[in-house]
Every structure is written in C-alpha cells, then in structure tokens.
Amino acid sequence: MPMPAGLTPSRSLPQIAALVVVLLANWMVFPDFFQVRLQDGRLFGSVIDVLNRGAPVALLALGMTLVIATRGVDLSVGAVMAIAGATAATLTASGHGLGVVVPAALGVGLVCGLWNGLLVAVLEIQPIVATLILMVAGRGIAQLITEGQIVTFVSPALAAIGSGSLLAVPMPVVICLGMLLLTALLVRGTALGLMIEATGLNRLASFYSGVDTRAVGILVYVWCGLCAAVAGLIVTADIRGADANNAGLWLELDAILAVVVGGTSLFGGRFSLVLSVVGALIIQAMNTGILLSGLKPEFNLIVKALVVLAVLLLQSPALGMPRLRLPVVRARRTRP
Amino acid sequence: MTFRSFVVALAVTAGFAGAAQAQTKLTIGFSQIGSESGWRAAETKVGKIEAQKRGIDFRISDAQQKQENQIKAIRSFVAQGVDAIFVAPVVATGWDSVLKEAKEAKIPVVLLDRSIDTRDDSLYLTAVTSDTVHEGRVAGEWLLKQTGGTCNVVELQGTVGSSPAINRKKGFDEVVAKNPGLKIIRTQSGDFTRAKGKEVMESFIKAEGGGRNICAVYAHNDDMAIGAIQAVKEAGLKPGKDILVVSIDAVPDIFKAMADGEANATVELTPNMAGPAFDALMAYKKDGKVPPKWIQTESKLYLPDTAKAEYERRKDLY
Numbered sequence: 102m103p104m105p106a107g108l109t110p111s112r113s114l115p116q117i118a119a120l121v122v123v124l125l126a127n128w129m130v131f132p133d134f135f136q137v138r139l140q141d142g143r144l145f146g147s148v149i150d151v152l153n154r155g156a157p158v159a160l161l162a163l164g165m166t167l168v169i170a171t172r173g174v175d176l177s178v179g180a181v182m183a184i185a186g187a188t189a190a191t192l193t194a195s196g197h198g199l200g201v202v203v204p205a206a207l208g209v210g211l212v213c214g215l216w217n218g219l220l221v222a223v224l225e226i227q228p229i230v231a232t233l234i235l236m237v238a239g240r241g242i243a244q245l246i247t248e249g250q251i252v253t254f255v256s257p258a259l260a261a262i263g264s265g266s267l268l269a270v271p272m273p274v275v276i277c278l279g280m281l282l283l284t285a286l287l288v289r290g291t292a293l294g295l296m297i298e299a300t301g302l303n304r305l306a307s308f309y310s311g312v313d314t315r316a317v318g319i320l321v322y323v324w325c326g327l328c329a330a331v332a333g334l335i336v337t338a339d340i341r342g343a344d345a346n347n348a349g350l351w352l353e354l355d356a357i358l359a360v361v362v363g364g365t366s367l368f369g370g371r372f373s374l375v376l377s378v379v380g381a382l383i384i385q386a387m388n389t390g391i392l393l394s395g396l397k398p399e400f401n402l403i404v405k406a407l408v409v410l411a412v413l414l415l416q417s418p419a420l421g422m423p424r425l426r427l428p429v430v431r432a433r434r435t436r437p
Numbered sequence: 438m439t440f441r442s443f444v445v446a447l448a449v450t451a452g453f454a455g456a457a458q459a460q461t462k463l464t465i466g467f468s469q470i471g472s473e474s475g476w477r478a479a480e481t482k483v484g485k486i487e488a489q490k491r492g493i494d495f496r497i498s499d500a501q502q503k504q505e506n507q508i509k510a511i512r513s514f515v516a517q518g519v520d521a522i523f524v525a526p527v528v529a530t531g532w533d534s535v536l537k538e539a540k541e542a543k544i545p546v547v548l549l550d551r552s553i554d555t556r557d558d559s560l561y562l563t564a565v566t567s568d569t570v571h572e573g574r575v576a577g578e579w580l581l582k583q584t585g586g587t588c589n590v591v592e593l594q595g596t597v598g599s600s601p602a603i604n605r606k607k608g609f610d611e612v613v614a615k616n617p618g619l620k621i622i623r624t625q626s627g628d629f630t631r632a633k634g635k636e637v638m639e640s641f642i643k644a645e646g647g648g649r650n651i652c653a654v655y656a657h658n659d660d661m662a663i664g665a666i667q668a669v670k671e672a673g674l675k676p677g678k679d680i681l682v683v684s685i686d687a688v689p690d691i692f693k694a695m696a697d698g699e700a701n702a703t704v705e706l707t708p709n710m711a712g713p714a715f716d717a718l719m720a721y722k723k724d725g726k727v728p729p730k731w732i733q734t735e736s737k738l739y740l741p742d743t744a745k746a747e748y749e750r751r752k753d754l755y
Contacts, residue, residue: 131644140673147643154636250475250755251631251660253690264671340631340664346474347630392640398597398626 180239214326222318301369573608
C-alpha cells in the first residue's frame, strides 16, 4: 500500500484545511511568522517552534492513535513521560552516559506500556480505568525517582536530544519524523494495522477470524509507552532537568485531542498516523499563535476550545463535508 | 530489648522528660501540607533546625495534601496536650470547628505560610506568611534602579488565577504604573514550570524582533526564569547581559545561574516560616505578649555577589 490507509484527500481535507487556517491566522497576528533563519547552525523561527514544541505531543499521538484504534485509551502517557524523564535525568546526574541512559528510559516506557497492556488485554479491565492507575501512580513513581526535586544535569550529549539539530533541523522534529516512519512501517508495512483496525471494530469477530487480539492489545500499549518515553526524554533533555511534578502534565489530554482532531474515532477502527501528527501540529500552532498574539493568558483556553470545536464541527457527519451531508439529506426526504 | 534495658530506657526517658519539664521545654505539633515541592521540603527542614536551636520538641505530621489528614493531626495534637499547634493549611476554608476544639483546650494555633478564611480570627494566635504583593514590588524596584527607569519588560506569569501569580503581578505593576519608562510589553502564563517558561520566552523573543526590543524578563518564579534563560541562550543572546533576568523564590538553581552570570536578581520566599512563629509563641508564653495577627516574613533581594555562598548554603535544604 503506497499511502497510509485513511489518508485519502477527501478525508484529510478538514485537518489540512484547519492547519492552514491556523497558520494563516498566526501569520496575520504576527507577520514574521514564516520567517526562518539559521541560529548557531539550527533553524530558528516561529514556524520551527511549532514543529519543535509540537514534537512531544505528536509522539504521544502516534502511540495513542494505535491504542484508540483498538477502541482503547491510554491516560498514563503524561506520567510515563515523567517516569522516563526522571530515569534519564537521575542516571545522567549519577554519571552514566547516553549508552545507558537512553535504553534505560525507553525500557522504562516499554515496561509501563506492558503493564497497561496486561491490564487491558489480558485482565480485560476497561482501558480508561486500567491506565488511570498508572496515570496517578506514575507521577508518584517519578517523584520517588527524583526524590521530589527537579533533578538537573550537565550533559551536552543528552541535552542535544532536546535542543540539538541534525542538518539544521531541531532534534525533536527529527526524532518525531523517525518515529512516525518507524510506526508507519510497523503497522502499514505489515498486516498489523489491519489487525488493529479489525480489533477496534469488533474484537470478538476478529478473534474468531484468527486475529490474536490479545497480542494486538498488548502491543499497542507497549508501543504507546515507548512513544511516551521518547517524548519524556525530549522534554527532559530540553530543560536539562526532570520535573516530576510537571513533565507531561495533562499532555495525555492533548494527545487524545490530537488523535480525535486527526479524525480517528474514539470507537476504534480506521486510523491515520499522519493526520494525528497534523492534529498535534494544529494544537501547537494554536498555542504558539496565542503566545505571539499578545492575548491575555486568561483567554488561552477559550481560544483553544473554540478552534478545536471548529475543527470537530468541520468533521461532523451532519455538518461538515458535502460528501457526508448527502445521506443525511436523503434520509430526511424518505421520512413520511 | 530485654526487660531490664527497657526499664533503664524508660527511667532515662522519664529523667530527661523531668529535666526538660523543669526548663519548661515546649512541645509543638506541626501539621505540614506535604512535600510536593522543594520549597515545602525546605520549610519542614528549616522548621526542624529552628526548633532544635530553641530546644523545642517539634512534632511534624505530613498530611499528604489532604485537609482531612490535617484535621486528624490537629485533633491528635490536642489529645496529646501539646503547648501549641502550627498549621500550614492546604485550603483556606473549613477550619472553624477543629480550631474551636484547640481553642477550648487552650492551645494556641499559629498558621504558617498560608492564611485561612474565617469569621472568628480569635481561632488562631497569628499567621506567619510572606507578602507576595511585596515580592513583586521588590523585583520591580530592583529593575527600576538597575535600568534607570527605562526598560521593556516581558513577564512570565504563574498559573492563571493562582494567588501568587495575581499578587506578584500586582506588586510589579504598582512599580510600573509609577514609572512610564518601565513598560511590560508582553505578558503570558508559564504555569510556574521550566518547560513552559522556555516555550513562552521563545515566542516572546521572536515576537520582539529576535529579542532586541526586550530589556528584561520578570518571572513569577525561579523555575520559569531558568527556562527563559535557556531560550535566550538558544536565540544567540546573553541572558543576564542582553536580557536581564529577575525572578522570585530564591531556589538553589537560580543561585547557580546567578553565579554563572546568567541571572541578575531573585527575591526570596523564605522557607523559614517556623522561626518567627517560634519567637512570637515563646514571647506569648513567657510574658503573655500577644503578637500581631499577621507576621510578615522578609522578602529579601539576592544579587549575584552572594550567589555562590547562598547556593552552598541552600543546596541541602531543598
């Protein structure tokens, strides 16, 4: 399959249109929005900020898309970010190199994901409850690791993950693109994506058709944990410290929002990784736009809510695309 | 422990207790909120040190952010018959009935670091808190003096609607209002965190001609300032020189930044709330001197010259 399934022009139009509109709005409030220059060998500009700051939520959205496609949800990603970040910072502060720190942080993410996967797919606890456990406990675990402090470190190598660059592109953007490719390869290069969608649409039918729904369930949560750990590593590297209280706080909600804005249904089934990333970029473009606009901070959440509402209305089967409006009209006509 | 050693231990303890009684050793119970931040942990540690200095038996109960645990702790202190109770109230309301119990037992209550809403202010002896409005004022006045009154300031606010954010803004705004050369050109919330402080500062720098229009950044806490410092550096500017950095709290890491010349000033929110409370209480117990209802802690300004020494002094407290 050359294109990721679900990325047909008519289906991706609302998201792309929304991103363009938000970017144009940013350009109107701040004319230098698209201006990009090199600063210390790194691209520098507001539009780069959108990509760079959007990377953690985009990463979370990748894993979350797969989870949501199986009709699940993972509320613990923010806490997993905090745990991975705390692990990385504490190990670095005690003198370990990247060769230990990165595998350890990612390993912690995998373990967290496995925990969620076992609760949901094996013990069949409802995802929202199962992952709530780690959402609450995870931050406590992170605080235990950091002993309640903000653990800071001096390590140019680790800091480069957050604020370095590859061919002038900020490292978080590079990492995010890499994870997008890797995830797409994993689910679209194999039949896994199809199995995920099938499991989400009808778990029992998929099971009887020979899909190992249990394994699929575990795998999506493990992948989600891994993505969260990568995001946690980036955030920690960026501020050169692990803030267990605040790292990734409420980002699970932004990630879910990105997936939903990206058009993946919370009822599972068809999903698109690229559109989830676009969803994350829409959210970040709004955040950056608000910061540039000079609006009072009291308005931040209201503006955000209005834009999200607009994007969701665009996707509403009853209101949005003409293609989708037709059956509704027809249905009305057939009524007596 | 054998029976004999137990008896000996008991006798020794009793002896100590008797001796202490002779010197009227005070026993004070302290219901602490928890240890959610470095500052809170420091407040507890400093409290222990200050108690030791004065020979006070200081019993600390950690409420883990829950009011019901604090109420239980206060009841238990009343039952133990302590000489006084300190409370760092986690919320402002709902204290009347439990404080009445303490009052009926004739045990004075001192509020630390936060105040409460009550119609009957005889329920507590005094409240020891910092004046967060004044903290903002001290930061503003330093900037005024440093820049000679002409400066474009960007402000990193705390969490929207939180009382330290509102008050620290208010105090700073008072100074700005009196000095037309001092202007707040951008203000946004950085949620009191390093990550948001950095992100917001990045946008400010881009919105203000690559940072050229910005003379100083005023952050409502040190953590946001530390994030902002990184953003300034990544934009190719020198924090502390091209853009002045002033913030509030005086946590150890800002002293590190000041020692490196990347931050210029911080206003202390002292973790020593218990010290003044002990002094007021001891004077009250000894001579019956009733302290004022509000004891304001000092909002001291720290500059880079003492940064190194202050960092060494503080790093183990937080």
